[in-house]
Amino acid sequence: MTETTNEHLLTYASKFPSFHLFESQLRLIQSTNEEAITHTIMSRLIHSRLSPSRLCNTLGAIGRGRYLSTESNKIDEPLKVEEAETVHTPPPLVEKLLVLGGNGFVGSNICKEALDRGFSVASLSRSGKSSIQESWASKVSWHQGDLLSGDSWKEALDGVTSVISCVGGFGSNAHMYKINGTANINAIRAASEKGIKRFVYISAADFGVINYLIQGYYEGKRATETELLTKFPYGHVILRPGFIYGTRQVGSMKLPLGVIGSPLEMVMQYAKPLTQVPVVGPVFTPPVDVKAVAKVAVRGATDPVFPPGIVDVYGLKRYSQQK
Numbered sequence: 001m002t003e004t005t006n007e008h009l010l011t012y013a014s015k016f017p018s019f020h021l022f023e024s025q026l027r028l029i030q031s032t033n034e035e036a037i038t039h040t041i042m043s044r045l046i047h048s049r050l051s052p053s054r055l056c057n058t059l060g061a062i063g064r065g066r067y068l069s070t071e072s073n074k075i076d077e078p079l080k081v082e083e084a085e086t087v088h089t090p091p092p093l094v095e096k097l098l099v100l101g102g103n104g105f106v107g108s109n110i111c112k113e114a115l116d117r118g119f120s121v122a123s124l125s126r127s128g129k130s131s132i133q134e135s136w137a138s139k140v141s142w143h144q145g146d147l148l149s150g151d152s153w154k155e156a157l158d159g160v161t162s163v164i165s166c167v168g169g170f171g172s173n174a175h176m177y178k179i180n181g182t183a184n185i186n187a188i189r190a191a192s193e194k195g196i197k198r199f200v201y202i203s204a205a206d207f208g209v210i211n212y213l214i215q216g217y218y219e220g221k222r223a224t225e226t227e228l229l230t231k232f233p234y235g236h237v238i239l240r241p242g243f244i245y246g247t248r249q250v251g252s253m254k255l256p257l258g259v260i261g262s263p264l265e266m267v268m269q270y271a272k273p274l275t276q277v278p279v280v281g282p283v284f285t286p287p288v289d290v291k292a293v294a295k296v297a298v299r300g301a302t303d304p305v306f307p308p309g310i311v312d313v314y315g316l317k318r319y320s321q322q323k
Contacts, residue, residue: 095302096120096159100147100187101166102140103130106202106244106290110164112136113294119302124156147183154190162198162301163191165224173216181220185227192231199232200300201225202293205242205313225310237300238310239293246290288313292320 097114101107102123108130114121121140123130128144130137145153147167157163165187169179184201191199203221228236296319300306311319 094120095161096122097298097301098156098160098163099123099166100163100184101125101168103127103132103142104166105246106293107164107166108132108137109246109290109294110166110297111140113291114298114302115139117298117302119298122156122160124153147186148178154194157190157194157196160191160194160196162200163187163196164200164202164297164301166202168202168204168217168221170214170217173214176214176216177220177223179220180217181223184220184224188224188227188231197232198235198237198301199228200237200239200297201228202297203238203240205240232308234308236308237297237306239297239300239316240310240312241288241293241316242313243287244290244293245287286313286317288316289320292316295320 097119099107099110099114099121100123102111102121103125107123107125111121111123112134115136122143123140124143124145124147126144126146129142130140143153143156145156147153165184167179167183167187170176171179188199201224203225204218206218225238228238293316296311296316299319300311
């Protein structure tokens with residue numbers, strides 16, 4: 001490279017704050033490229049309209065052995081990299097949801113909703129494979145296990161990115177606490193140990209005085225919520241629906257559950273102030289379609305911008321109406 005070419009470049013670059021970077025790149029080229037090639041490149045750089053930052057990037061590319069095309073006679077034509085570096089990026093992570101209690105009324109609707117949205121779905125329940133005879137059921141990985149017994153069920157957590165729990169039940173107060181509380185707490189702790197980032201829990205709305213009639217049920221659910229807040233402070237979503245209605249698939253039959261739900265919902269949506277009235281309030285808590293619960297549960301488990309927190313029945317209805 002001639003001294004004149006070198007001095008022209010350095011004089012131009014010295015006017016900018018990044019001069020020291022420019023100068024180091026230029027010195028590197030002098031020691032690594034053939035004189036004839038470098039002279040041609042530098043001449044084109046002087047007469048081009050590249051900014052100092054682009055000049056530094058261009059010189060850096062030359063210094064790393066990536067030669068630029070000098071075939072064009074057009075001074076203002078962008079310089080071309082003849083040998084581009086191949087960048088290998090991993091494929092996007094496929095969301096895999098584990099639905100606890102996936103063959104139940106709410107759980108089966110969640111499984112179907114997740115599949116419809118293109119996610120991989122697994123289910124864990126004491127009964128294992130579902131008796132549902134619909135095409136989507138064959139796409140679910142069914143696991144059998146008891147959250148209250150042993151550790152073998154933890155294998156269902158392998159490869160899982162999010163968990164949705166629909167586990168719950170009724171009976172004596174002691175039994176209700178174990179099913180609604182202890183079983184879910186075991187699942188939350190296991191998911192946390194696996195490094196799973198999001199956990200959605202289908203809880204229940206408060207029903208005032210009625211809570212005391214099924215004390216174990218609500219105490220178990222609130223204990224689960226407390227554990228979830230502790231283990232997943234930024235990845236928890238707690239849904240608190242009241243009365244859930246819809247259609248349940250049993251074998252090849254579809255059974256309507258809560259057929260009064262749909263028209264009642266239209267009436268109760270205007271009765272929100274009455275929910276503040278003791279005893280009367282719970283009666284006026286509007287019911288919600290199981291499909292709405294499923295939609296919000298899947299969104300809460302997979303949407304990175306879905307906020308952590310507790311979603312009441314009104315929030316459920318609002319989120320379910322969003323696209």
